[in-house]
Amino acid sequence: MRHFDTQRPEFAPYGFTCELWEPVPMPRPDRHDEIEINFLDSGSLTYLIGGNRVTVEARSLTLFWAAVPHQIVEFRDVTHYYVITIPFGWFLQWGLPESLQTQLIVGSILSENSDEKTSARDSSLFEQWHDDLLKSPDEFRDIVLLELKARLLRLARSHLKNPVTSPGDRDANANQSSPNLAKAEVMACYIARNFKSRLQIKEIADCVDLHPDYASTLFRKTFGATLNGLITRHRVAEAQRLLVSSNDQIIDIAFAAGFDSLSRFNRAFKETTGMTPRGFRKECRFNHR
Structure with missing residues (x-):
């Protein structure tokens, strides 16, 4: 199980990963040029992002552009959580709606409030993706990427109908019209x-x-x-x-x-x-x- 390395250089890449992380308070922000996705089975994580405290709740698919400084400052009832990192260039080539891409680029956290059925399916997906890449990354990488892209397309469709964004998004949304x-x-x-x-x-x-x-x-x-x-x-x-x-x-x-x-x-x-x-x-x- 991984946790934040305080010695890692800024913008050192993680690459494409799907791993289990142990929550720890981060003494400094991290920055890396990937899209990061978090999924918790229980509890909550609170990040400091762009001067805003943003809480990631359990059973809620959450993603952000990790080039924006982000720092875990608090967590409750979490023993582990899934972290997926996707190289920024790969993500932009997936053809997701431009409005969703823009919100990530300006530093918004996007989160989907899923129903019980969707949350259970997400939990199974993350577990399968993690196990597949741990067992045979060369064999399963393309399969996981296709399934992940499909899941994010569903999130984009849901988000555009029922947007749930970070507290700082009022200013961000105003800027998006620029x-x-x-x-x-x-x-x-x-x-x-x-x-x-x-x-x-x-x-x-x-x-x-x-x-x-x-x-x-x-x-x-x-x-x-x-x-x-x-x-x-x-x-x-x-x-x-x-x-x-x-x-x-x-x-x-x-x-x-x-x-x-x-x-x-x-x-x-x-x-x-x-x-x-x-x-x-x-x-x-x-x-x-």
Whole structure:
């Protein structure tokens, strides 16, 4: 059973996971570039997110964009809870409603108040996903991803009819009508769908009809990250997936993930993860023996 590691670097990726976590008070916020989903069989967790205390209740499917600083400050009657992490780029490519994506990008927590039948089904799903990935991740990963995507499509449909969001969403919802936010979201989605190609800032700016300098400033002010920084995060995350899931040569992985040279790949990978690609592959494979 996992719990928060106070020594982990900010934005160190978790990748695609479905694990059982032990609740502990977090002495500092965590940030990572994945969508995080929580599910509790009992009790409650209280997060501090964006200055708001948000309580995750038992038997309620809850998700948020974990690039927003989040910190567990209190929990009640919880011995363990499920945590799923999905790389941000994968999530954006699933075709979920743009309004739901936007709420996550601006820092909202989305939660579904399910009936007893749906909650029982969710509990069984999380248990099965966890067991499948623990038993044979290579065999079951695609199956779990398809089932998870279907579940989130159901959540999106339910949420759009009966939205349940975090306490800070009154301000967030007001901001969502901003054309600037809409343009920033389009740029984030464009990067997620095209990060493996030789992306230029001008190309990203053109997709929202903005000057490159203005587009870069708008994106940084909206998301707290640069356009090039987000491109690099997606590429490094894809490289991590390939390093663990394939036996391809590192230079081939670098090009497959969108980097145009091995030296740039090695530098970006080390800056993002604190490890070399070779060291990352060796450690992951050792830990999974």
